[in-house]
Amino acid sequence: MHALASAATAALRYTVPMPPRPETDPRYDARVRESFARQRFLHAIGATLEHVAPGEVDVRLPFRADLTQQHGFLHAGAMTTVVDTACGYAALTLMPPDAAVLSAEFKVNLLAPGRGEAIVARARVLKSGRTLSVVRGDVFALEHGEERLVATMLATMMAVRDRGLSD
Amino acid sequence: MHALASAATAALRYTVPMPPRPETDPRYDARVRESFARQRFLHAIGATLEHVAPGEVDVRLPFRADLTQQHGFLHAGAMTTVVDTACGYAALTLMPPDAAVLSAEFKVNLLAPGRGEAIVARARVLKSGRTLSVVRGDVFALEHGEERLVATMLATMMAVRDRGLSD
Amino acid sequence: MHALASAATAALRYTVPMPPRPETDPRYDARVRESFARQRFLHAIGATLEHVAPGEVDVRLPFRADLTQQHGFLHAGAMTTVVDTACGYAALTLMPPDAAVLSAEFKVNLLAPGRGEAIVARARVLKSGRTLSVVRGDVFALEHGEERLVATMLATMMAVRDRGLSD
Amino acid sequence: MHALASAATAALRYTVPMPPRPETDPRYDARVRESFARQRFLHAIGATLEHVAPGEVDVRLPFRADLTQQHGFLHAGAMTTVVDTACGYAALTLMPPDAAVLSAEFKVNLLAPGRGEAIVARARVLKSGRTLSVVRGDVFALEHGEERLVATMLATMMAVRDRGLSD
Numbered sequence: 001m002h003a004l005a006s007a008a009t010a011a012l013r014y015t016v017p018m019p020p021r022p023e024t025d026p027r028y029d030a031r032v033r034e035s036f037a038r039q040r041f042l043h044a045i046g047a048t049l050e051h052v053a054p055g056e057v058d059v060r061l062p063f064r065a066d067l068t069q070q071h072g073f074l075h076a077g078a079m080t081t082v083v084d085t086a087c088g089y090a091a092l093t094l095m096p097p098d099a100a101v102l103s104a105e106f107k108v109n110l111l112a113p114g115r116g117e118a119i120v121a122r123a124r125v126l127k128s129g130r131t132l133s134v135v136r137g138d139v140f141a142l143e144h145g146e147e148r149l150v151a152t153m154l155a156t157m158m159a160v161r162d163r164g165l166s167d
Numbered sequence: 168m169h170a171l172a173s174a175a176t177a178a179l180r181y182t183v184p185m186p187p188r189p190e191t192d193p194r195y196d197a198r199v200r201e202s203f204a205r206q207r208f209l210h211a212i213g214a215t216l217e218h219v220a221p222g223e224v225d226v227r228l229p230f231r232a233d234l235t236q237q238h239g240f241l242h243a244g245a246m247t248t249v250v251d252t253a254c255g256y257a258a259l260t261l262m263p264p265d266a267a268v269l270s271a272e273f274k275v276n277l278l279a280p281g282r283g284e285a286i287v288a289r290a291r292v293l294k295s296g297r298t299l300s301v302v303r304g305d306v307f308a309l310e311h312g313e314e315r316l317v318a319t320m321l322a323t324m325m326a327v328r329d330r331g332l333s334d
Numbered sequence: 335m336h337a338l339a340s341a342a343t344a345a346l347r348y349t350v351p352m353p354p355r356p357e358t359d360p361r362y363d364a365r366v367r368e369s370f371a372r373q374r375f376l377h378a379i380g381a382t383l384e385h386v387a388p389g390e391v392d393v394r395l396p397f398r399a400d401l402t403q404q405h406g407f408l409h410a411g412a413m414t415t416v417v418d419t420a421c422g423y424a425a426l427t428l429m430p431p432d433a434a435v436l437s438a439e440f441k442v443n444l445l446a447p448g449r450g451e452a453i454v455a456r457a458r459v460l461k462s463g464r465t466l467s468v469v470r471g472d473v474f475a476l477e478h479g480e481e482r483l484v485a486t487m488l489a490t491m492m493a494v495r496d497r498g499l500s501d
Numbered sequence: 502m503h504a505l506a507s508a509a510t511a512a513l514r515y516t517v518p519m520p521p522r523p524e525t526d527p528r529y530d531a532r533v534r535e536s537f538a539r540q541r542f543l544h545a546i547g548a549t550l551e552h553v554a555p556g557e558v559d560v561r562l563p564f565r566a567d568l569t570q571q572h573g574f575l576h577a578g579a580m581t582t583v584v585d586t587a588c589g590y591a592a593l594t595l596m597p598p599d600a601a602v603l604s605a606e607f608k609v610n611l612l613a614p615g616r617g618e619a620i621v622a623r624a625r626v627l628k629s630g631r632t633l634s635v636v637r638g639d640v641f642a643l644e645h646g647e648e649r650l651v652a653t654m655l656a657t658m659m660a661v662r663d664r665g666l667s668d
Contacts, residue, residue: 041409044400066378069419071499075375076418076437081411085403103410104633105657107274107321107441107608109301111294126319127278131632132605132659134276134319152293152301154274154321156606156657158633165405208576211567233545236586238666242542243585243604248578252570270577271466272490274441274608298465299438299492323439323490325466332572441608441655443635445628460653461612468610468653486627486635488608488655 023096024054031097032057032089035167039085047082049089055125057089062118074114074141076151079121083108083137083153086123091133091157092167094125099159100167104132106155114150116143123153133157190263191221198264199224199256202334206252214249216256222292224256229285241281241308243318246288250275250304250320253290258300258324259334261292266326267334271299273322281317283310290320300324357430358388365431366391366423369501373419381416383423389459391423396452408448408475410485413455417442417471417487420457425467425491426501428459433493434501438466440489448484450477457487467491524597525555532598533558533590536668540586548583550590556626558590563619575615575642577652580622584609584638584654587624592634592658593668595626600660601668605633607656615651617644624654634658 025031032052036042042059045067051058059082061067061074069075084103092101123137139151192198196219203209203216209226212234218225226249228234228241236242251270259268290304306318359365363386370376370383376393379401385392393416395401395408403409418437426435457471473485526532530553537543537550543560546568552559560583562568562575570576585604593602624638640652 035404038404039409040400040402041412066374068374070369070372070501071434075373075415076440077411077415078375080414080418081409084410084414100405103444105441105443105606105635106410107439109293109321109323109439110437111301126276126316134278134606136319149293152303152321154276154319156276167404202571205571206576207567207569208579233541235541237536237539237668238601242540242582243607244578244582245542247581247585248576251577251581267572270611272439272468272608272610273577274606276606277604301439334571443627443655443657445635460610460650468612470653483627486637486655488610488653490610 024094025097027097028052028054028093031167032092035092036089041081042085045078045081047085050120052089052093054093055090055128056123057086057093058120058122059086060118060120063116071113074119076108076110079114079119079139079151080108080153082119083121083123083139083151084155086121087135087137087153087155088157090123090125090135091128094128094133095159099161100163100165102158102160104156104158106153108151108153110151112141112148112150114141116141118142119150131159133159191261192264194264195219195221195260198334199259202259203256208248209252212245212248214252217287219256219260221260222257222295223290224253224260225287225289226253227285227287230283238280241286243275243277246281246286246306246318247275247320249286250288250290250306250318251322253288254302254304254320254322255324257290257292257302258295261295261300262326266328267330267332269325269327271323271325273320275318275320277318279308279315279317281308283308285309286317298326300326358428359431361431362386362388362427365501366426369426370423375415376419379412379415381419384454386423386427388427389424389462390457391420391427392454392456393420394452394454397450408453410442410444413448413453413473413485414442414487416453417455417457417473417485418489420455421469421471421487421489422491424457424459424469425462428462428467429493433495434497434499436492436494438490438492440487442485442487444485446475446482446484448475450475452476453484465493467493525595526598528598529553529555529594532668533593536593537590542582543586546579546582548586551621553590553594555594556591556629557624558587558594559621559623560587561619561621564617572614575620577609577611580615580620580640580652581609581654583620584622584624584640584652585656587622588636588638588654588656589658591624591626591636592629595629595634596660600662601664601666603659603661605657605659607654609652609654611652613642613649613651615642617642619643620651632660634660
């Protein structure tokens with residue numbers, strides 16, 4: 001009980017709300033949805049956008065047999081695809097209109113096998129800088145009405161300008 | 168407001184309380200403190216143990232000029248030393264008596280320069296397995312009575328047995 | 335010239351040959367190929383096994399429009415899928431017959447956009463331990479007959495036993 | 502034998518020599534040495550600069566009892582301090598005169614306990630971009646005249662301008 005309470009307090013402290021940035025694109029929601037719609041790989045695997053807010057994006061992926069690895073679990077690469085995408089768009093929600101987003105790097109820890117009806121990746125921005133954003137993304141598996149943390153990402157996203165890319 | 172509320176909710180969901188593990192050493196608190204006292208490097212840099220609970224350890228490091236890098240900020244290596252230590256001991260609090268803890272790997276994102284009066288590294292276990300534990304550690308700088316997130320670690324800690332090591 | 339020579343020397347020094355491990359499965363080649371054939375996600379995206387040797391696996395992925403992200407480049411998730419797979423099987427080539435392999439964690443740095451005719455991921459084991467293996471994987475894009483380094487992975491792979499999994 | 506030969510070939514291919522960049526500071530060597538001399542934490546732990554070339558920096562740290570963790574091995578934080586520094590300066594050797602270098606993030610895998618007479622961290626740049634550089638750093642322990650790979654880092658370094666920092 002005590003451990004839970006103090007962990008919850010600490011966690012609240014970590015989720016500093018993103019300061020309203022004057023240069024943020026007010027069209028961030030439409031922008032993320034339009035860019036997501038151009039992601040052919042996400043369409044191919046069946047991922048959908050579940051939630052978009054300043055500094056936050058959730059992406060859902062229903063379990064499918066053609067997304068599995070050799071033991072029948074969801075492939076770590078499929079999990080990475082959805083959580084990387086969620087982290088990138090979470091960063092984009094806070095960027096100015098002239099910036100596009102690219103993944104610079106990410107790390108993923110796999111905590112439990114991916115199985116169940118679906119996974120949902122929830123990305124939250126820890127820091128939104130002019131060039132680099134740092135984003136945390138947690139992946140939950142949904143099974144029998146319960147959520148279980150199965151992977152977590154810590155990612156660095158980059159705002160790019162003047163390269164002929166747009167989001 | 169809305170963004171904050173939903174981030175806080177999400178964060179709460181992430182901090183799954185550690186299930187009480189029957190094999191956990193009931194002497195975890197004394198064990199962490201005794202092992203910490205044997206860490207000569209931590210003593211040399213002036214770090215102290217601030218908080219020990221199941222799945223949680225905080226370590227504090229007062230700012231000192233001989234811990235700085237070339238621009239006068241706290242060296243990333245000094246920050247890493249304290250947050251790695253916090254993550255390792257957070258994992259150890261949930262391990263059985265016959266296991267010692269070693270860092271297998273970690274990633275650190277540096278979010279802001281380390282300056283102020285002190286830093287405190289807060290580690291929380293995300294998963295405690297028989298061999299591997301996954302731990303998140305956030306580093307806050309304390310300046311003028313405020314806390315600012317300056318770095319975050321995502322680490323894999325290993326329980327080792329039968330290697331002549333003890334904690 | 336001088337820089338090249340010394341970098342090459344240093345690189346040679348890094349590629350410590352894997353010591354022949356008495357417990358390694360002599361059937362490692364067939365084992366990797368059979369396990370790879372059960373990877374439904376890899377089959378779906380069109381990846382193939384190119385090279386298997388002790389401590390080494392290469393996987394190839396021809397470029398396809400349905401594997402792209404919003405700017406038309408190969409999705410980072412697709413790159414991660416192939417290099418994670420190459421790293422896992424490189425670790426498996428050195429494991430005993432009773433172990434299966436799971437990804438514990440990985441980090442990927444994306445160096446250049448993924449475009450061209452195909453990518454090839456080349457994984458080389460840095461350390462093969464009883465439980466954990468550390469593997470480096472480089473991803474090259476093949477374009478107009480040239481290879482360009484577009485991503486690099488540093489991964490921790492885990493040998494699992496007694497969980498009802500086999501490779 | 503065959504495995505060694507092919508690993509060596511692959512490794513050579515990875516160490517693409519850094520293209521001579523017209524904007525690189527021709528004073529890179531003096532610049533790295535002067536900046537290193539201002540690193541108070543490195544001086545405190547006894548680290549020295551061993552090698553500076555375009556895209557390459559080596560840093561050496563003699564073993565000292567006050568740098569150890571609870572089992573008497575070199576603390577992972579001390580190893581990280583020297584390899585982070587080597588990676589940062591390796592990136593700086595290829596930057597223009599108006600840029601300073603900051604660590605954006607790094608990942609370290611610990612392969613073997615740090616013991617012996619000294620460690621040496623060898624950093625080599627994989628990619629030098631206008632803003633971000635990706636650098637690999639290997640840490641070797643020197644014991645009884647032999648070198649053993651004990652840790653490896655994969656790091657993202659950032660060129661910063663207009664922040665009042667200089668190197």
